[in-house]
Amino acid sequence: MRVGMVCPYTWDVPGGVMAHVRDLSEALIEDGHQVSVIAPAGEDTPLPFYVTSAGRAVPVPYNGSVARLAFGFLSAGRVRRWLAEGRFDVLHVHEPAVPSVGLLACWAARGPIVATFHASFPRSRALSVSAPVLQTALEKITGRIAVSDAARKTLVEHVGGDAVLIPNGVTVNRYAEAEPLPGWGPDGGVLGFLGRMDESRKGLPVLLDAFTRLAPERPALRLLIAGPGDADEVLSKVPAALRDRVGVLGMVSEEDKVRAYHSVDVFCAPNTGGESFGIVLAEAMAAGATILASDIPAFRKVLGDGKAGALFTTGDPASLAAGAAALLDDPARRADLSAEARLAVRAYDWSTVARDVVRVYETVTAGTTGVEADDPPRPREAPGWLAGTGARVRDTVRSRLGGAS
CATH class of the missing domain: 3.40.50.2000 (Glycogen Phosphorylase B;)
Incomplete structure (x- = not known):
């Protein structure tokens, strides 16, 4: 199976979601699947053969931490090109509600999309201010995974819908x-x-x-x-x-x-x-x-x-x-x-967890022809947080997400 995997957080700094994406990808590759990952990364960051850079990340306050995300027209273009060239059977997006590469991928793709939700928080101003943009992206998702009961609860309360529970893995x-x-x-x-x-x-x-x-x-x-x-x-x-x-x-x-x-x-x-x-x-x-x-x-x-x-x-x-x-x-x-x-x-060994993820892939891809890059939106439909670059984008997103938890 050809899998396109999307990590919203930078590959430069270790973190739970990044490690999950890395280890799941390597477990799938070991089992014979073809996997390509796109993630924020600096131009000089050493990347595994299966990772494509979506562009440099910028630090943004998010969920009580500082997340390093990539957004803007440069990243959007790289995501669309990666989708068009990948000819994936399934797109697997991690944390699609985070304003980063995962949201861009949902927005840009058409076909079977699986999303994994990792985060747990009691409220989120980020989701409130981004609701119209999120809706247009999240409605494309055909299979949902939560890594824990807490993440599933956050999904149900803030986004709606339900998810199959598949925990984080460890090698x-x-x-x-x-x-x-x-x-x-x-x-x-x-x-x-x-x-x-x-x-x-x-x-x-x-x-x-x-x-x-x-x-x-x-x-x-x-x-x-x-x-x-x-x-x-x-x-x-x-x-x-x-x-x-x-x-x-x-x-x-x-x-x-x-x-x-x-x-x-x-x-x-x-x-x-x-x-x-x-x-x-x-x-x-x-x-x-x-x-x-x-x-x-x-x-x-x-x-x-x-x-x-x-x-x-x-x-x-x-x-x-x-x-x-x-x-x-x-x-x-x-x-x-x-x-x-x-x-x-x-x-929690990946030999067990990865098989459970593949079952979700098989469910959402049955009877489909794979993932394609969707037609680009007209300018007036572009999300507001995608309307600038550099410091202007950074300041805009920070002002929206500052203090989010």
């Missing part, structure tokens, strides 16, 4: 075995974090507070942090006497990310909200890490209500500190959670 074998990073554990005293350090909803400040509470009583306790962000800013939030016990790696390669999971005794996921699944948990589970996560609904479900990983009260440093101390002092409990995590994560 389990990629994470199963790795050597620890030099100088790190696991040695009975290492806490770990992986995520965007400068994104408040990832919860790093909660973990830093908990570490500061525990460290004075535990001279061997250390904290390993990996992910995009300013290392100096992070260290400035730690008392000077404890800074030499905090390792900040910054953005790491895929290989070192796997090694990081194997370098800690307790992997902490202190996210405060806005997560519909938690791919970082699935990765840590695949590595057999002992997990301590905030008890947001998405994390609670992935961890089986605490069976495959311990939970603490969301946003509460004292609860995190108590949970971490209990796990560090109980190696047998850590071993039990690790074993349960390795078992539970098998349900």
